[in-house]
Amino acid sequence: MSNVPRFIERLDLSDGQTKRFVQYVIVGLVGIGINQGVLFVATGVMGISYVIGGTLSRVLSILANYVMNDSWTWGGRGSPGRREWVVRGLKYILTRVVGIGMGLGALILFVEVFGMHYLVANLFAIAVGIFWGFGASERWVWRSEDAAATGVGTIRQSLYSRVPGLDRRTWLVFALAATLCIIFSVYTSFLYLRFQLTGADFGSYVHMMWTTVNGEGFLRQGKYVATHPSGVYWGGHFTLTLLAFVPIFALVPSPITLLVAKSFVVAASIPVLWFLARRALDDDRLAALVTVSYALNPFLWSAWSFDFQEQCVLPILVFGVYALYDRGRYLGFLLLLFLALVTNEFMILVVAGFLVGLTVAVARDGRIGDEWPILVAAFALTAFAQLLSGYVISQYSVASGIPVRVLAIPLQSLVADVGPRVSIGTLLPLALANPDVIVEAIATDFDRKLLYLFAFFLPVLFLAATDEISLGALAPFLGFAWLLASKSAYYSFAAHYPFYVMPFVYIGAVRALDRLDVSFPTSKPPDATPDHTGAASASGRPADAPTRLTDGSGSTTASLRSRLPSIRSRVLTAVPRPRPRPSRRLFVRALALVVIVNAGAGLVIGGGNMQPVPPEDEHTETLRAGIAAVPEDASLVTQNDIYPHVAMRPDTSFLVSPYDTEQYERSQGPITPEYVLYDTELNRGWASIVVEIFGDRLGGEYGLYRYEDGVWIFQRGYDGTPRALTSNATWFEGPSQEYEADEFRIGSGRYDAADREIESRRGPSGDAIWYGPYEALESGTYTATFDVYASADRPGPAAALDVAAGSDHRVVGRSVVQSDDEWQEVSITFTLDKPMDKVEFRGFRTAPGGTVVLDDVTLVQENVSQSGADGNASVESAGGGSAANDGGAAASDETEGDGADNADADESDEEDTATPDDGADDDETTTPDDSETTTAADEDAETATPDDEDDETETPEDEDAETATPDDEDDETETPEDETETPEDETETPEDEQ
16 A cells, blocks of 8 residues: 555645545445455356456446445535436446446456456456546546636536537538448448358457357357467457457347447547547648548448458547647557557557657657657557567467468568468568569569559548658558568458558548648638637637647748748638638539549449348348257357358357368367358358368268258268258158159240140250259269150250259269150269259250150169269269269260240249260260269369350369458458469468458
8 A cells, every 4th residue: 555645646636535545445345345246146156257247246336336435435525416416426437437348358358368266357357447446536526626616617517618619510520420330330230131241250259259258268269270279369369459349249249239339439430530630720621521531431431341350449549549649648649559559469560650650750840859758658568569469369379470371472482491380570581681582572463552552542632642650650561461461452451451551541641731731711710610628719720739830841930931821811811701602612622522532442442342232032041040950059160151140159160261270170180060051052162161171071970961042051970861941842862753844944945734744846956955953962872864755857866964963063974865766764873972952954955956855854862882983973062073074975065055045034043054065076975775974083074054145154173263262350351253362372360361
């Protein structure tokens, strides 16, 4: 307690405060007893999460403490009356809201980082807020009459003194921010409901919040990462500000809660920029242009619509940092700066660049002698944040540094022998010693880098490019994006990355406009402009704003000379006179220009992460039914875009990429969840990752449990019959199944209802006559027997038959039908290595003229092994499989059939079929009794659809080449078709991205 008098003296307390402090401590001790007791009952006895228990214990102890402090500690100060008692209580609760946040943050830090027992950690957490609570109570809740006389005033007086500053223009800014908040809350919520948000970002954060709130772990992100196998997010990134969202999620535990919270925080940065620009520019219309430019910035919208990340708090923090520094509120400046630093360790580099730029600006203004202590303190705080983040990450991670595989390709050769990860300290000397490698790295995709940088500066008309602060913050960001990383999301400012640097760009734009002294004519006398407290100054700038006579060069004389026209204008406009009419038109035109340049930047980036919301359809309902079919307490692994919908379960995970999973299983052993869920209709790229990783375990170790419309659910050890999800549709149940002609879809043929046959007379070679019925089959060997009639105008092949499977219509078996005047039974035997959907039996015309008729197809499951013995075909599901062999099929050149126009339009657009292989040799034919099947080695055949001439079906190899492997939680999450990169080039773990 020896520090208490010194603390009281520092607060400049009057006589008697020591006694009140002792009373306050005594009341606090009683509150601690209540706090600890409630926490023990809630967590130790009832088993509730310590986070929820800690929140409840604090609420009850706060109420008890208020009653005791009001009646004893500050008993002589409170005004009598029930209303006054309630008002004091509300003020006391407001002060403790901050205390609760501080206490919870400290509690989690002590438990998770330092490994303390939760009861011991709670004691330290309470101590953190003790001095804050006493100071706030003494100076605000139970202030003395002397304090009131100094201008502190009541809540009502304080509110009234500030309301005049909330003029019509400010309310319009609030309305704009509120509108965007609502729009993006609804928009991102609909994206979530339509399975358009990703697990790598959104799902991971949902799982972090849920496991933390429910005591199922601390910030577990739900993915398999070899460098931090515990799955704790702090193993990749250290963030304290993320914990601020935990209480919000605890109150309303829903994924949508995080989306709404993000929209609110981002929208709140809009009025903060308005106040900052209004104060600096001394012109409401110019400040409005800057604010609207920011609010409509396409890069902001792109980051706004991209899932959820803790970086969403950066704009409001950075704007606040500069606003407090500009007003000389250095303690608040350092506090917000620290919060920005601990939002994510990547921000430390950006802040360091910002501080360098700020130092240069201060030196140019000749103020370095006055402000060097605060700058030194800011740099010291940045260094401390770096040490703190490094220490915390090391507690949860088994390796540190940047993964070599995500470095720029030219740099990878320099550190090939270092190991899987390399530190910046090791990498930079090697890069500097090889300048040719630096040049090569920067030159990679250089035109695209410049294009995106141009688009990034366009909304602020490149004003920020003249400011030291903007350039200082951008320098380390672009240095990493252009030189070190191979990921395009950095230099294209995709995903959430605009949050890191956009606030500094707008600060730079405001500073540049302030130096230019640009303004709009106004009809108001300058002294009519209220400041933030309701007072007005002669210049329109708030009364407490510092007067600056330098233009950034430090030359007062030059500054005065350059400002003489402006000063003269202000003097002349001091006398009220009508505002020149062109001013409003000029403002409207400037506003239109802002909208146009923002739209231009949006066109350059293609809208960023903005995307149309797909409509609700039957498949979405089927997928939801599939999710519900998996028990909530079972361990489940799923694909990236399904994960957000199962993230509020205790034991769910998703697979990032084959590479990351391989690294994890190499050190931790095989992944063995109870259930595996993927959807080949939602996104084949994400589903193919799951299938590739589990491989032959699907259909073997994992039996198919449920299936419908591309939604696959496998259960470990299941050997029963698969069931549908939403209907009475049955899975193929051997040993045989007969498909009548009316079950197929018709291409160039027609259905004869009388004979119940599909018939095609005299069509061109290559016509697709029928296809379907899109059966789902388990792994195994099957024989499909076609009952057909085929005749041609000349001897030889008259038709080609094949079996295709999967969404990419991979041909797994083929045969030809010789021209004959008799009905024939043509059999095709094929093997599926994995369960497959959309299995179809198709018929094509191979010679012009003649007649081809289908009666039925019979499918029989053979009693053979699933390994594709006897040369039978095999195929992999979800984009893995095999193509047809040329074999002896006598087919014409590959054509894209257009004969499906008679088929049902909705169905034909959804399900495409393929024509016979174009590599068939007419000299090598196969009789119906000697049908030839394909092997898994033949991967080259591409097929065309009968109902869509322009549709190209890609092979899995082509698809893989275009598939961007899903990134980790902080990376730009792309659909597999977005970029042409190999998974090895594209895949990044969460620690790589920041």
